[in-house]
Amino acid sequence: MDKAPKNKILVVDDNLSSLKQIGAQLGERYDVSLAKSGALALQICMREKPDLILLDIEMPGMDGFETLKRLRLNHYLGSIPVIFLTGNHDTETQVRGLQSGARDFITKPVEKSILLHRIELHLRFSSYQTQLENTVAKMSDSVALAFAELIECRDENTGEHVARTSKYVGMLGQKLIETGLFAEELTLTDLRMMVRAAPFHDIGKIAISDRILLKPDRLDDEEFNLMKQHTVIGEEILENMLVRTPTQQYLHYARMIAASHHERFDGKGYPQGLAGNQIPLCGRIMAVADVYDALVDNRVYRKGMNHAEACRIILDGKNTSFDERVVDAFESIHGELAAEAKKSAGQARQNSGGTGND
Numbered sequence: 001m002d003k004a005p006k007n008k009i010l011v012v013d014d015n016l017s018s019l020k021q022i023g024a025q026l027g028e029r030y031d032v033s034l035a036k037s038g039a040l041a042l043q044i045c046m047r048e049k050p051d052l053i054l055l056d057i058e059m060p061g062m063d064g065f066e067t068l069k070r071l072r073l074n075h076y077l078g079s080i081p082v083i084f085l086t087g088n089h090d091t092e093t094q095v096r097g098l099q100s101g102a103r104d105f106i107t108k109p110v111e112k113s114i115l116l117h118r119i120e121l122h123l124r125f126s127s128y129q130t131q132l133e134n135t136v137a138k139m140s141d142s143v144a145l146a147f148a149e150l151i152e153c154r155d156e157n158t159g160e161h162v163a164r165t166s167k168y169v170g171m172l173g174q175k176l177i178e179t180g181l182f183a184e185e186l187t188l189t190d191l192r193m194m195v196r197a198a199p200f201h202d203i204g205k206i207a208i209s210d211r212i213l214l215k216p217d218r219l220d221d222e223e224f225n226l227m228k229q230h231t232v233i234g235e236e237i238l239e240n241m242l243v244r245t246p247t248q249q250y251l252h253y254a255r256m257i258a259a260s261h262h263e264r265f266d267g268k269g270y271p272q273g274l275a276g277n278q279i280p281l282c283g284r285i286m287a288v289a290d291v292y293d294a295l296v297d298n299r300v301y302r303k304g305m306n307h308a309e310a311c312r313i314i315l316d317g318k319n320t321s322f323d324e325r326v327v328d329a330f331e332s333i334h335g336e337l338a339a340e341a342k343k344s345a346g347q348a349r350q351n352s353g354g355t356g357n358d
Contacts, residue, residue, distance in 0.1 A: 204234025234258030
C-alpha cells in the first residue's frame with residue numbers, strides 16, 4: 001500500500017547552523033526544503049509551493065516581513081501558512097508579524113517538540129480551511145450555474161449551453177497554457193477562474209425583453225442595439241456582485257467575459273469596439289467557445305451545423321472576429337471539441353427521454 005505523500009515544509013533562515021538544525025529535526029516527518037534568504041525562498045515557493053513556511057524575521061536584505069509581504073501579493077502563494085522564527089521576544093514585533101499575515105511565532109532557539117506540535121496544528125487547520133473553501137465554492141458554483149442556465153433558457157438556448165461553453169473555455173485555455181504564448185496572464189489558477197466565470201457570460205440578458213430574446217425573425221437595428229446592451233448590463237451586475245463579495249475573485253473574470261465576449265479582434269465588435277490585445281484574453285477565449293457552441297447547437301428556429309462547417313467559420317474568422325492564437329488552439333483540439341459536443345448532445349437527449357433517432 002502506497003504511503004501518503006509527506007507535507008512540504010520550507011525553512012528560511014540566514015543562519016546556516018539554525019537552518020541545518022531545524023532541517024534535521026523535521027526531515028523524518030516532512031519533505032523539507034532549505035533557503036538561506038528571502039529571495040531564494042520565493043524562487044523555491046514558485047517551483048514547489050510548500051504546505052507551510054518557517055520564516056526567520058531577522059535576515060539581511062529581504063527580511064521576513066518583506067518576504068511575507070511578497071508572498072501575500074502573489075495569488076498562487078498567498079494562502080501558504082507562515083510561522084515566523086525569531087529570537088526577538090518583544091510584543092511589538094509579534095503584533096507586527098500577526099498583522100502582516102503570519103499564523104504564529106516560534107522563538108529561537110527552537111525546541112523540537114514545540115516546533116512539531118505547532119507545525120501539525122497549522123497544517124491541520126490549513127487542510128480544514130481548504131476543504132471548507134472547496135465545499136463552499138462547489139455550493140456557490142452549483143447555485144450560480146443553475147441561475148446562469150435559467151437565464152439562458154429565457155431565449156432559445158438550452159441550459160446546457162453554459163456548461164458546454166465552460167468546458168470549451170477550459171479546453172482552449174489548457175491548450176494555450178501548453179503553448180506558453182500567454183505565460184504572464186494565463187496560469188492554471190487563472191484558467192480555473194475563467195472556467196468558473198464562463199457561465200455568467202450572458203447574465204445581462206436578464207434585463208432584455210422577451211419580445212427581443214424570443215423573436216423568431218432577424219432583429220431590426222433598434223432591437224439589435226437593445227440586445228447589445230446585455231454586455232454592459234452583465235458587466236454592471238457582476239461588478240456589483242464583486243463589490244459585495246470581493247473574495248470571490250472569479251467574478252473579476254466573469255465581469256470581463258460578460259463585457260468583452262462580443263468584441264471582435266478587428267475592432268468591429270461591441271460594446272466598446274476594442275481591438276486586438278485591448279480585449280481581455282478571457283473574452284477572446286470565450287468568444288471562440290461561445291460562437292462554436294452557437295453554430296453546432298440545435299435551436300428551435302434552425303438546425304445546428306455539422307462540426308466541419310462550424311470549424312470553417314471559426315477558421316475564417318482568424319484575425320477578424322477572433323484572435324489568431326486562440327483560433328490556432330481551437331484548430332489543434334477541434335476533434336476533442338467535437339467529441340465533447342457530441343457527448344453533451346447525447347446526454348441532453350437522454351435527459352429529455354429522447355433517442356438517437358429523434
